[in-house]
Amino acid sequence: MEHKIDRISELPEPILEHILSFIPLEKIPQLSILSKRWQNVWALLPILEFNQYIREFNPVKLGSISVNEKEQKIRRMKYDFIYFMEKILQSRYRQRLSINKFKLEMFDIDESDCALLNRCIGYAIESNVKEFNVELEYDQLVEEPEHYYQLPESVLTTKSITKLSLYKVKFDSFNCDINLPSLKKLYLHEVRVDEQFIQTVIASCRVLEDISFKGCYGFKSIHVSGLPKLMVLKLKYNHDLKRVEVQASSLQSLHIDNFWIPCQINLAPCESLKELVLHGTTKTSKWLHDILLKHPRVEKLDLTGCNMLEWVYISSPHMKTLNLSRCEKLVEVNINAPNLHSLGYCGGVISYALNVTALFEANLNFVGRIPWNVEKIAFLANYLSHPKLLTWRTVFIEGVIIPKELRESQQPFRPLYNVKKLELKAYFSPKKNEFSELVDSMLWICPLLEILSIECKDENKSVHNIFFKFSYENPVYKGGENFNCCKLLLDLCWRHYLKTVKIEDSGGLADEDDLRKYFYENAKVLKSFQYA
Known part of the structure; x- marks a missing residue:
């Protein structure tokens, strides 16, 4: 009988890890039947992505059982998911293995889950995690921001984190000194925070390069300064935001979408600014004109739903992409941009004067x-x-x-x-x-x-x-x-x-x-x- 060679076991460990990175974490243990080496290698992966939707949730599998039985089964499935996650994280922590990326996606979160979640997050934090991503969904009865999961303060003092991405959590109060010296990317989506938290994070994270706040609650103003490496700032649909001040000489991309809620925007000259996106703002033509004069190197300008604009005058050899969409009061556009490559317009018939000899697409x-x-x-x-x-x-x-x-x-x-x-x-x-x-x-x-x-x-x-x-x-x-x-x-x-x-x-x-x-x-x- 011919002896079958286990060629998988002969592969270098980095290649095995690369192969496994394309497979959902919950399915990887099943692959141990293919090779003895995979019995251990799967647990050493530096990228851990836990997705409750992929692992368990399938309403069809629940069949036509009663509401009470269904709730109990979902609760048991959720507990099994958290136990599976804790087992892996605990094993890595005990072996002193670091984590490059930790991502958690869960639904139907309630107070009874908090202790287990805190424990799992604690193991990830202690494993010197670099990218930390938590996305949570809640039962409709506790969907309000005040009922969001309170993230452990230890997350705010993790020196290894380079990327922090959070969805539907809260930081109502914190008694620690925020210490995220390695943080380069900060993404908060529908997170409940106050102005003190925002300003403390900005003041203490000096190497931030990319900031995005989307649909967040609890802060009325934001002042961005003292970040010499900041290149991208996105502020979208933040419900209470009324004032934005930006002083960032290295800023290359600024995106503000304020849902037509009046918001004061003070933008100090940013000599590196190349992309300016304004959606649903209440700024006037004069304000925009002054901004463009102060930032002559803007290459991409996107104005959507800016209903206070009546005219747009642009004269720039650097402008390459321009989009004007659904600005209801806009009646006149004058563009002198010989290097413009792409032009977009959505609206009615207006006065258009163009000098765009290099235009390729419209x-x-x-x-x-x-x-x-x-x-x-x-x-x-x-x-x-x-x-x-x-x-x-x-x-x-x-x-x-x-x-x-x-x-x-x-x-x-x-x-x-x-x-x-x-x-x-x-x-x-x-x-x-x-x-x-x-x-x-x-x-x-x-x-x-x-x-x-x-x-x-x-x-x-x-x-x-x-x-x-x-x-x-x-x-x-x-x-x-x-x-x-x-x-x-x-x-x-x-x-x-x-x-x-x-x-x-x-x-x-x-x-x-x-x-x-x-x-x-x-x-x-x-x-x-x-x-x-």
């Missing part, structure tokens, strides 16, 4: 059912005068079909020959016989499209796609010819260039015969039509 979304008129076409021609890639979002497909009578009234209109790829994303699908009208409108705007991609949804909200691929040839113009199709244009239209059409319609959205007829009747030099 995103467009008209809010509501804005009827087509001369002003809307002029806006479109101005907004899309440079990009090669256009993504156009709409709810109703008629929102992108320009009426023929309106097209015929444009004198003159210069088509957008620069746009080579158009991605149209509609919430509702057009009717089968409407695709030819839709394509006709898109080619009137962008007559040298190479790819037209249409994404839409059916009545069941399933997403479908149809792709048009076009190729062209140089037109042969004979003197004295009079083309009615081009009489209002400054150049010949697509009908004199289009050579081949290839359509990929896996969802059967369009009418093949209708499209075939449309292209052969309109394209003067068409040589090939393929439909798949």
